Amino acid sequence: MEHVLAVFPHPDDETFGKAGTIALYTKAGIPVTLICGTLGQLGRNMGKPFFATRETLPTIREKELRDACAILGIKDLRLLGLRDKTVEFEDPEALADRIETVLRELSPSVVMTYYPEHGVHPDHDGLSRATVHAVKRLPQAQRPVIYGSAVTKNAVEALGSPDIVNDVSEVLEIKLAAMRAHRSQSEAMMEKIERDLQDPKKKEKVEQTLKMERFWIYRT
Amino acid sequence: MEAIQREAIQTVLDKWQGQPLYLHLETTNGAYAALRSESPMAVCAYIRNGKIRYERGTIAGTGPYRIGLKMEDGWVYAEGLTDWEMDSQGRLLVAGHDSEGRLAIAFELSETPFPM
Ligand SMILES: [Zn+2]
Numbered sequence: 001m002e003h004v005l006a007v008f009p010h011p012d013d014e015t016f017g018k019a020g021t022i023a024l025y026t027k028a029g030i031p032v033t034l035i036c037g038t039l040g041q042l043g044r045n046m047g048k049p050f051f052a053t054r055e056t057l058p059t060i061r062e063k064e065l066r067d068a069c070a071i072l073g074i075k076d077l078r079l080l081g082l083r084d085k086t087v088e089f090e091d092p093e094a095l096a097d098r099i100e101t102v103l104r105e106l107s108p109s110v111v112m113t114y115y116p117e118h119g120v121h122p123d124h125d126g127l128s129r130a131t132v133h134a135v136k137r138l139p140q141a142q143r144p145v146i147y148g149s150a151v152t153k154n155a156v157e158a159l160g161s162p163d164i165v166n167d168v169s170e171v172l173e174i175k176l177a178a179m180r181a182h183r184s185q186s187e188a189m190m191e192k193i194e195r196d197l198q199d200p201k202k203k204e205k206v207e208q209t210l211k212m213e214r215f216w217i218y219r220t
Numbered sequence: 221m222e223a224i225q226r227e228a229i230q231t232v233l234d235k236w237q238g239q240p241l242y243l244h245l246e247t248t249n250g251a252y253a254a255l256r257s258e259s260p261m262a263v264c265a266y267i268r269n270g271k272i273r274y275e276r277g278t279i280a281g282t283g284p285y286r287i288g289l290k291m292e293d294g295w296v297y298a299e300g301l302t303d304w305e306m307d308s309q310g311r312l313l314v315a316g317h318d319s320e321g322r323l324a325i326a327f328e329l330s331e332t333p334f335p336m
Contacts, residue, residue: 042266043323044250050321053221053305053313054244054328083336085251085264121251153255188320 002030005108005144006074007099007131009037009087009123011065012182017149018112019072019175020168021213026073027171033076033106035099036065037127040185042084048187060184068181071174078102088126095130100137108144111135115148115216118155136220146218155216162214169211176210221303221315224285229304232312233277233287236329243270244328245298266326269333272296284316287327298327 004025008014014022014034025032039058046052052060062079069077080098082090103111113131114124128148135143150159168175179186193210196202246266253262274289274296289296300316307313309330316325328334 042246042248042264044248046317046321046323048321050221050303050317050323053307054246054315054323054326055307055311055313055334085266120255123251151255188322 002110003106003108004030004032004110004112005035005102005106006032006112007035007037007127008113009082009121009127010040010043010084011036011061011068012040012185013114013124014065014072014074014112015068015175015178015182016186017151017213019068019178020171020211021112021147021166021215022072022074023171023174023178024166024168031076032072032074033078033102033108034069034074035078035080035102037080037087038082038084038123039065039079040084043185045185045188047184048191052184057184061182064182064184068178071178071181085123087123090126092126092130092133095127096134096137099131099134103134103138103144107142110147111144112147112149112215115150115155115159115218118148118150118152118159118216120151124151132218132220140220143220146220147215148218150214150216159216163217164215166213166215167211168213172211221305221313224279224283224301224304224314226279226285229279229285229287229312229314232306232329233279233289236312236331237274237277239331240271240273242330242333243272243296244268244326244330244334245270245296246326247298247300247324249324250322268336287314298325300325301327 040061041058114128116128119125196206248264251262253259274291276290280286285301286299301314302316304314311330314327318324
């Protein structure tokens with residue numbers, strides 16, 4: 001039985017640039033488990049117009065995450081209870097322990113995470129390093145394939161072309177619904193996307209970005 | 221939150237003068253600032269649950285506002301504040317939002333610790 005494990009530090013990481021791929025898995029009957037490290041307590045986006053405060057944001061984002069999971073067909077969500085921006089300062093062995101436990105429990109065939117050192121946000125790299133570390137503790141034959149999301153400007157230059165490019169057109173509406181579910185984080189972005197879709201000069205590029213999801217396999 | 225009412229915040233600052241408080245102070249330009257070429261680098265600093273006591277607390281400016289807390293051994297300073305509320309738990313939440321509604325600075329005081 002195939003199983004996908006996604007390991008990301010923030011609510012919305014599973015959606016932006018990845019929701020289509022996740023939706024394709026669950027549509028095909030492949031269960032997806034999501035480990036979410038923090039509640040994105042320190043997000044800068046508060047909705048547009050803003051409706052969250054620094055103190056209400058974690059509760060709002062947890063709800064948004066649960067809604068997005070429901071939309072994407074993620075039935076197993078596990079929260080690590082870490083705090084935004086602090087992941088890289090946690091004990092990496094202890095983080096890897098927690099991920100390893102889930103790896104051994106689920107024996108996933110694929111693990112989705114950021115590509116270490118190409119996550120831009122320090123939390124992305126902190127958790128992806130811990131994830132790779134946990135995978136490497138497994139015997140070679142049992143290691144899942146790691147689908148790394150590289151979001152740095154120089155990703156292609158540094159890593160070459162992506163190993164996997166998923167056309168997610170058939171689940172695009174699901175992806176957009178998941179993006180909208182992360183309302184506090186996506187309202188400003190969705191406004192821009194919808195504006196760009198009306199602009200003949202920008203339409204194609206925006207559609208390509210939405211429809212094509214790229215992953216680099218991290219070799220262990 | 222709503223647009224800052226200077227007198228209302230000053231009243232709270234006066235009320236809490238001299239008593240132990242918890243401070244959340246934060247400023248950020250977003251983790252993706254450099255990626256989006258908004259600025260050469262991402263900058264953020266925050267303190268959560270700093271224990272403080274001030275002898276003089278003042279809000280200044282005509283909007284965006286500034287707050288300064290003079291303590292026995294130092295200062296707390298925040299600039300660029302635009303919105304505020306007293307939340308349901310009696311905490312003073314003040315923030316500065318940019319033109320896109322994104323949080324640029326947060327200044328919060330509470331008589332009890334902020335949740336971790
Ligand atoms: Zn993130």
